[in-house]
Amino acid sequence: MNDDQGLLLITTALLVGAALGLGFFGGLWWTVRRGAVSVRPARWFVSSLILRTTLVLTGFYLVGAEQPLRLGACLLGFLLARVVVLRVTRLKGCEQVAAASGPPPCA
Structure with a gap:
């Protein structure tokens, strides 16, 4: 396997991990x-x-396929998705609080 294929597999694992995390x-x-x-x-x-x-x-089992680097990339994507979901849901929660009772406490 050449470097381009390896990079493609790692990138794919990262994106799959992000999709798993978002889900x-x-x-x-x-x-x-x-x-x-x-x-x-x-x-x-x-x-x-x-x-x-x-x-x-x-x-994780399917993406990792006994390859620690792919499993790590998948986990990294999963954790990055956690950060994204936290930011998006925090903003939505603040908007709902603001609509109900004035300025949100988390602003």
Whole structure:
């Protein structure tokens, strides 16, 4: 395998990790919002946890393929997606607070 193929595999692993992270943390945010107003929040949280964890571990297993560098790139993409989701959801939360009660405390 030449350097270009290796770089392509690492970049792909990084992007797949970011997609897994967006799905995991975006799904967590969505679950918290749905579970907070649900009559049976435990069902939301448990089923979401099982589904999100299964998808992410399967993705890591398939991308890693016993290659530590690819697995590391996938994990890095996953963690970068966490930062993105935190920033996006924090901004949305601040906008909702501002609309409800004036300036947000997190501004």
